[in-house]
Each structure stands twice: as structure tokens, then as C-alpha cells.
Amino acid sequence: MNTQEKKKLAGMPKVELHLHLEGTLEPEMLLNLAENNSVSLPYRNVDAIRAAYRFADLQSFLNLYYLATQCLRKEQDFYSLTLAYLRHCRDENIAYTEMFFDPQTHLEHGVPLTVVMAGISAAQKEAEREWGVLSGLILCFERDRPAEGTIALLEEAERIGGIIGVGLDSAERDHPPGKFQETFAVARALGLHRVAHAGEEGPPEYITDALDTLFVERIDHGVRAIESPELLRRLREEQIPLTVCPFSNVSLGGFGSLQQHNVGRLLDAGLKVTINSDDPAYFGGYLTENIIATWEALGLSFEQAVQVQVNAIEGSFAEEQKKRDMLQNLMSYLDQH
Numbered sequence: 001m002n003t004q005e006k007k008k009l010a011g012m013p014k015v016e017l018h019l020h021l022e023g024t025l026e027p028e029m030l031l032n033l034a035e036n037n038s039v040s041l042p043y044r045n046v047d048a049i050r051a052a053y054r055f056a057d058l059q060s061f062l063n064l065y066y067l068a069t070q071c072l073r074k075e076q077d078f079y080s081l082t083l084a085y086l087r088h089c090r091d092e093n094i095a096y097t098e099m100f101f102d103p104q105t106h107l108e109h110g111v112p113l114t115v116v117m118a119g120i121s122a123a124q125k126e127a128e129r130e131w132g133v134l135s136g137l138i139l140c141f142e143r144d145r146p147a148e149g150t151i152a153l154l155e156e157a158e159r160i161g162g163i164i165g166v167g168l169d170s171a172e173r174d175h176p177p178g179k180f181q182e183t184f185a186v187a188r189a190l191g192l193h194r195v196a197h198a199g200e201e202g203p204p205e206y207i208t209d210a211l212d213t214l215f216v217e218r219i220d221h222g223v224r225a226i227e228s229p230e231l232l233r234r235l236r237e238e239q240i241p242l243t244v245c246p247f248s249n250v251s252l253g254g255f256g257s258l259q260q261h262n263v264g265r266l267l268d269a270g271l272k273v274t275i276n277s278d279d280p281a282y283f284g285g286y287l288t289e290n291i292i293a294t295w296e297a298l299g300l301s302f303e304q305a306v307q308v309q310v311n312a313i314e315g316s317f318a319e320e321q322k323k324r325d326m327l328q329n330l331m332s333y334l335d336q337h
């Protein structure tokens with residue numbers, strides 16, 4: 001991508017579909033929250049936190065991620081966290097984003113769901129009102145916890161209102177999706193959307209399982225689909241969106257470098273690939289940086305970057321009219337630049 005194309009990409013209206021709000025917790029905010037909420041962290045300053053951002057695998061990252069979530073206690077904390085990310089969206093021209101949150105970790109710290117969701121929701125409304133940044137919220141279940149209690153949690157979230165769907169995240173190895181079949185069936189009956197992390201560290205069979213037992217509409221990550229020609233065929237034929245996160249995959253050791261990432265091959269195989277930042281505070285960059293660095297490393301074209309944005313709009317859970325508007329905005333931006 002040349003300099004002019006990079007500028008064009010930066011200004012282009014974009015969509016993000018795989019973003020953990022807790023993964024946007026930057027070290028400066030983490031230290032402030034720890035102090036305000038009297039939580040003791042094993043890090044004295046920002047440099048010490050950043051020095052801890054060397055991960056061997058998903059679990060080593062999750063250990064730090066869940067340690068940091070202990071510092072989020074009050075409605076205001078969730079509000080500040082969410083608003084800071086949505087401000088990034090404004091600055092990067094992300095017009096629409098679907099954000100994950102992990103309520104079980106907050107419940108374990110004694111923070112009620114009402115508190116978490118009130119803070120997030122207030123920030124979403126403010127970002128829409130002030131900057132025109134639209135967002136949806138997806139409640140994630142942690143797959144390495146028991147499924148017991150997740151239906152009650154889902155029903156409580158529905159009573160509060162404000163979620164568009166459910167997801168499945170956390171440690172994937174040895175945690176196949178099937179355990180959450182009943183919970184996802186309830187979500188489906190409630191008219192909620194469904195996604196699951198699969199094929200990040202886990203085998204391609206977990207992707208198939210997520211599709212067949214949870215009836216998910218998108219796969220988060222899904223990069224290990226490359227190991228199964230049959231699954232690749234299915235993902236292409238059914239045009240199941242994959243929310244790929246290149247910086248995340250390299251940070252967690254799935255690929256040795258961006259040059260070795262398989263997203264170019266997934267695109268060539270005709271899959272509906274989207275690009276996302278996952279946990280940008282931890283993995284070295286937000287959405288635009290993920291796209292530019294990946295495109296440079298793999299020598300992908302500007303047209304492929306546009307295709308990925310069309311995929312994100314089509315693969316989003318926005319209403320049909322909104323999707324048409326977003327496609328129209330993208331096309332008129334490209335006409336004018």
C-alpha cells in the first residue's frame with residue numbers, strides 16, 4: 001500500500017466486529033483505576049506494565065487481562081473505558097463497532113451486571129450523540145467456566161436491555177463450544193445474535209462445532225480453518241464471516257510474524273474475512289494499524305482492504321437499512337478520494 005492509499009484507508013469509514021472492551025484498558029488508565037479503587041497491582045508504572053506485554057500464548061495473555069479487570073469497579077470506570085475506545089473509533093473513522101464484554105469476571109469481583117452495563121450504555125449513547133459513532137454490545141461467556149448459571153445471566157442482561165448478541169471467549173484449548181449449546185439456544189430464542197471464538201488456538205473441529213451446536217453467525221478468529229479443506233469449502237460456500245485479528249495472533253504466538261499470517265490465503269480462498277483489533281491495548285495497535293501493517297507485511301492490495309470493509313459491513317449485525325447506508329457511504333468516500 002503506498003502513502004496515498006494509507007491516507008485513503010485512514011479516512012475511509014470503517015467497521016470493527018471483534019473488540020473486547022476490557023482489552024482496550026491502556027496502562028495509564030489501569031494505574032489510575034488501581035489507585036482510585038485501592039487495588040494492588042504488581043506493577044509500579046506504565047513501563048512495567050508494558051514490559052509485561054510479552055505473551056507465550058493465549059493463557060499467558062488472559063492471566064494479565066483478568067488481573068487488570070479487577071481494577072474496573074464502578075459505573076464510571078466502565079463509562080470511561082468505553083468512551084475512550086469510542087473516541088478512538090471517532091479518530092479512526094470507525095463508524096460502527098460491535099464490542100464484547102466479559103460480565104462473569106466482573107461478577108466475580110463483586111461488580112453487578114447493572115453497574116457494568118449502565119457505564120457501557122452511557123458511553124455508547126454519548127459517542128452516538130457527540131460523534132455519530134454507532135455501536136452494538138455483545139455479552140461473552142467465558143468458555144473455561146461452567147455453563148451453569150449462564151442462562152440466568154443472559155436473562156438478567158435481557159431484562160436490563162442493551163445487548164445485541166452473545167459470544168464465547170477465553171481459554172479455547174480443551175474447551176469445545178458444545179458445553180454452551182443450551183445457553184446459545186436460549187439466546188437464539190430471544191432473537192439475539194450469536195458468535196464464538198473458534199480456531200484461534202483450538203482445532204478446526206471447534207469451528208464446525210460452533211456452527212453446528214451454537215448456530216453462530218460469525219466465527220471470531222477462525223484462522224486454523226486453513227488446516228481443513230472441507231471446512232474452508234463450507235466457510236466459503238456459506239460465506240460465514242471470520243473476524244481475524246492479525247496483531248493478536250502474532251502477539252499470542254499463533255504466527256511467528258505478520259509475514260507468516262494466513263489472512264491473505266483466507267482471502268484468496270474466497271472467505272468473508274474481516275480485520276479487527278481484538279485487545280488493542282495489549283497487542284500493539286488499533287484497527288487501522290492492524291490493517292496497514294498486515295497489508296504491508298503480506299503485500300495485499302488496496303482493493304482487498306476495501307473488500308474487507310465491505311465484508312465487515314455485510315457481516316455486521318446492523319439493521320439492513322443501516323448496512324445499505326454504510327455501503328453507500330463507503331462507495332461515495334471512494335468516489336471522492
Ligand SMILES: Nc1ncnc2[nH]cnc12
Pocket residue numbers: 020023058065169170171197200248278279
Ligand atoms: N483473543 C482472545 N481470545 C479469547 N478470549 C479473549 N478474551 C479477550 N481476548 C481474547
Ligand SMILES: [Zn+2]
Pocket residue numbers: 018019020169197220278
Ligand atoms: Zn477476541
